[in-house]
Amino acid sequence: MSAGIIDIDYVKYACTCGLLKTLQQLYFCRYCSELRCSFCVSHEVDSHFCGKCCENLPSPEARVKKNRCVNCFICPSCHHELSTRIASKQPATPEEAKATKRTYYLSCLCCRWSSRDIGLPDQTSATGSWPKRKTFMQDKEFFKRKQKEKIISYTDKTGITAASLRKRIGLPEDKPILKLKNAVKMVTPSIAQEDIDDFDEEVLTKSINLLEITSIDQRLLQPDVQPVEMNMIFPVQKMLSIKRSLRCRSCEHNVSKPEYNPNSIKFKIQLFAFYHIPEIRIVTVQPLRAGVPAELLIKFTNPTQHQTTISFLPFDTPIEIKESTAEVGGSKGEDDTSDLDKSLPLMKVIPSGAKVMALVDSHLNMSRSSARMVTPRPLDVSINCDVEIPSSTFILPPRDDAAEYDDFNEAHNIQDDKKLVIWRKSNKAFIKLIVTPKEDTSIGTVITAGFTMSHLYTNTITSVAENKKPQKFNHNIKLILDLGKSVGSE
Amino acid sequence: MPLYEVEKSVIVLDIGTSFTKFGFTSEPAPRSIYRTQVKSKGQIRELWDYRDAQDLYDMLVDFFHDIYFKYALNSPKDKPIVIVESLLCPIIFRETLAKVLYKHYGVSSILLLSSHLVSLAPLAIDTALVLDVGYKEAVCIPVCYGMPMIHAWQALNLGSQTIHKHLQMLLNEKNSGAQNLSEMTLEDIKVRCCFVTKKSRAQQLQTLKPQIEMCPEIKYPVKGSTTISVCGTTREKAYEILFDEDADHLCLPTMILDALMKVNIDLKHQLAENIVLIGGTTMAMGFKSRLKEELLCHSKEERYKKLNIKCFKFHTSPSKENYAAWLGGAIYGSTDCLNTKAIQRRNILKKRNYLIGRI
Missing domain, CATH: 3.30.420.40 (ATPase, nucleotide binding domain)
Known part of the structure; x- marks a missing residue:
């Protein structure tokens, strides 16, 4: 995820699954209107590509190629990528210079290992012609092919099958091929040996050069051979990488889907929480002392195109987990999910009445999607600071990119509670909260405050599908703020 | 295709x-x-x-x-x-x-x-005594006609981890600067320098003045700045911990013999002649031959007299162990x-x- 300036983990949002994440690490499923994180979405392989040459492969082809790139190699010595180099051999005579072609070899720019170190001959073409190590498996396939070549079929050419020929001549039906196929070839069992000679007397007298012996990582890079000596190592084909698409487990809609092209870093679908949930940052906090109220300034930013109202609730406000029924968005409704849900008691009806959300006990629900739902866990946090919850609410105007550059447009017709809102500009507002660290906190403990933010969310997804007005509802999120360490008295 | x-x-x-x-x-x-x-x-x-x-x-x-x-x-x-x-x-x-x-x-x-x-599947056999020496422990379970004999299982806290600790101790004796080598470094020293020596040499190494010629010393670079010397005795003795009897007179070879003691008398000889070694630690040079030597030696002890086994045979896996x-x-x-x-x-x-x- 994005590191650096925007990924500061002082403010954490509680995901629906109970994990604490920063806003940048969260997704927001617009169909269920819930926060999702990498832990509680299901990951799927979208496309295969090579990270070095950026070639993308369809997944069946990738499977055939054993998830490895044909052209790119990694260094068997240091696992770095190998680069193809042009051999710089000076021709002895001008005639020779004309006649000789360019040759290539592989070289590691990290550890200086090169394909010449193991005596691999230089290649005439840059890609595709690198010799492969003969493995046990390849040998076996070679033999199979040889055996097949021996039996030459003439019937294909004449159109007469063996069976019809037999009938014509009047021979009884025979199934020699079938028999061959069904007959299980008995494997010869291994025979145990009494004489073992795995001790090399030479080791007692010969001094060894450490540089000639491979390390365990170098050995395990080639699991089938596991070479012991440095001159046995061989360039390894680079593993392919994948692009992942992420899917919400409850409604099976994508929350993130990348573009197919490996060069593109854009997404087809990107439902990051960053675009939907108000962002909160700590501006400043007065020194925190046990039992003494302190002012806390936090900045709210509305990233959406719709005006929102934000109110505060105590931290321990229960948040209901909605289990959306399958027909949201009208994409599906064929399986037994909806029937099952209807048979269960409906426990909550969302206001503005478009959709019925059933609060279903996740244990009872046998449906396919909910069986894979991540059961929410209790928040792993200890709150040692009380937050005075303001009773008033405030409004955040929609995001306006043009306003960012407008220094003079200070006029806004919003009636604010002056005690709550300190300053505002376009879609941002500074909010003052009073926090009191608990009496028994010792000096130097990290003060953690928490509250529940309720923001008015405008869901536009159903309005597009069904030509309705966008539905608005309050969405509650628990927030955990790391306010730094407490200090002693003045 | x-x-x-x-x-x-x-x-x-x-x-x-x-x-x-x-x-x-x-x-x-x-x-x-x-x-x-x-x-x-x-x-x-x-x-x-x-x-x-x-x-x-x-x-x-x-x-x-x-x-x-x-x-x-x-x-x-x-x-x-x-x-x-x-x-x-x-x-x-x-x-x-x-x-x-x-x-x-x-x-x-x-x-x-x-x-x-x-x-046992790669070997196409169904009866064998399987000894798995891994990182944390060594586990020995006899398998008879495709059925693991759970009642005869033996496990000991012997594996790479024990060897690494032993190696660290041996290195500390000779080098002052080798106090805290990482597990990875110790593993690398073990893999590249150490081997399982013969029983005759091991016995000599036990004595104060060994009458054998030591194998050459190796200078092993650590972190690019210091060098520690891995001397001949260390190289040979690193694996010895597997074959030294502990306080309960147990070690790797006795595990096999104890497991044999617990199985049916008809199977004892068959299992002794079908020993399969798996796990990364068994890949060390000289491990198999040493284990055989030790087995033969221990089987002559009083406690294993009842077994009356004179011959141990080992399978060679088509794969790496x-x-x-x-x-x-x-x-x-x-x-x-x-x-x-x-x-x-x-x-x-x-x-x-x-x-x-x-x-």
């Missing part, structure tokens, strides 16, 4: 304490062998150093995420998986593993295989076993709901 003819390959996994073997069914070697580590919250942790079930659950989720999206490059949903594990695997690990795979990743079925049993169990899993996974013996997800879910309904 046309693209559409490719069979659906199934992941085979052998989660060892130190290294995880990963590959697909009906392949002769694992695709990759890598350290059983999980990167969680910015630090690298060993998977088996879990605190509790919840901690293990989270680590396993990360661990399988790597397997599916870094190595297998496959979506896990509705696909079977083959897991090779020791019979002595803790219940908590097995249950959490099942929870992660069925619930979090939604695999269709899991085929759990016993590592001792399946490692460290992935012998994996290879067995790959063979089993490519047979009908996968459809008949695997635990289906729908059955598990039904049972779970049934249980909840009862309560």
Whole structure:
């Protein structure tokens, strides 16, 4: 995820699954209107590509190629990528210079290992012609092919099958091929040996050069051979990488889907929480002392195109987990999910009445999607600071990119509670909260405050599908703020 | 080979304490062998150093995420998986593993295989005494006609970890600056410099003034700045800890003999003549021949007189020993076993709901 300036983990949002994440690490499923994180979405392989040459492969082809790139190699010595180099051999005579072609070899720019170190001959073409190590498996396939070549079929050419020929001549039906196929070839069992000679007397007298012996990582890079000596190592084909698409487990809609092209870093679908949930940052906090109220300034930013109202609730406000029924968005409704849900008691009806959300006990629900739902866990946090919850609410105007550059447009017709809102500009507002660290906190403990933010969310997804007005509802999120360490008295 | 003819390959996994073997069914070697580590919250942790079930659950989720999206490059949903594990695997690990795979990743079925049993598959035999020497422990279980003899199991706290500790101690004796070498460095020294010596030499090394010529010393560079000397005695003695009897007079060879003592008298000779060694530690040079020497020597002791075994025979695996169990899993996974013996997800879910309904 994005590191650096925007990924500061002082403010954490509680995901629906109970994990604490920063806003940048969260997704927001617009169909269920819930926060999702990498832990509680299901990951799927979208496309295969090579990270070095950026070639993308369809997944069946990738499977055939054993998830490895044909052209790119990694260094068997240091696992770095190998680069193809042009051999710089000076021709002895001008005639020779004309006649000789360019040759290539592989070289590691990290550890200086090169394909010449193991005596691999230089290649005439840059890609595709690198010799492969003969493995046990390849040998076996070679033999199979040889055996097949021996039996030459003439019937294909004449159109007469063996069976019809037999009938014509009047021979009884025979199934020699079938028999061959069904007959299980008995494997010869291994025979145990009494004489073992795995001790090399030479080791007692010969001094060894450490540089000639491979390390365990170098050995395990080639699991089938596991070479012991440095001159046995061989360039390894680079593993392919994948692009992942992420899917919400409850409604099976994508929350993130990348573009197919490996060069593109854009997404087809990107439902990051960053675009939907108000962002909160700590501006400043007065020194925190046990039992003494302190002012806390936090900045709210509305990233959406719709005006929102934000109110505060105590931290321990229960948040209901909605289990959306399958027909949201009208994409599906064929399986037994909806029937099952209807048979269960409906426990909550969302206001503005478009959709019925059933609060279903996740244990009872046998449906396919909910069986894979991540059961929410209790928040792993200890709150040692009380937050005075303001009773008033405030409004955040929609995001306006043009306003960012407008220094003079200070006029806004919003009636604010002056005690709550300190300053505002376009879609941002500074909010003052009073926090009191608990009496028994010792000096130097990290003060953690928490509250529940309720923001008015405008869901536009159903309005597009069904030509309705966008539905608005309050969405509650628990927030955990790391306010730094407490200090002693003045 | 046309693209559409490719069979659906199934992941085979052998989660060892130190290294995880990963590959697909009906392949002769694992695709990759890598350290059983999980990167969680910015630090690298060993998977088996879990605190509790919840901690293990989270680590396993990360661990399988790597397997599916870094190595297998496959979506896990509705696909079977083959897991090779020791019979002595803790219940908590097995249950959490099942929870992660069925619930979090939604695999269709899991085929759990016993590592001792399946490692006989590549050898095409059904009776053998299997000794698995891994990182943490050595486990010996006799397998008779395809049935592991659980009552005869032997386990000792002997493995790479013990060797590493022993090696550190030996190095400290000779080098002042070798106080705190990392496990990785010790492993590297062990792999590149040390070997299992012969019994006659080992006995000489025990004495104060060994009457043998020492093997050459090796200068081993550490972190590019210092050099520690790995002397001849250290090189030979590193593995000795496996063959030294502990306070209870137990060591690697006695494990095999104790296991033989516990099986039926008719099977004793057959098992002694079919010994299979698996696990990465058994790959050390000279390990097999030394074990045989030790076995012959210990079998003459008073406590094992009853056995009356004069001959020990060892099998040579077609694969490297460290992935012998994996290879067995790959063979089993490519047979009908996968459809008949695997635990289906729908059955598990039904049972779970049934249980909840009862309560």
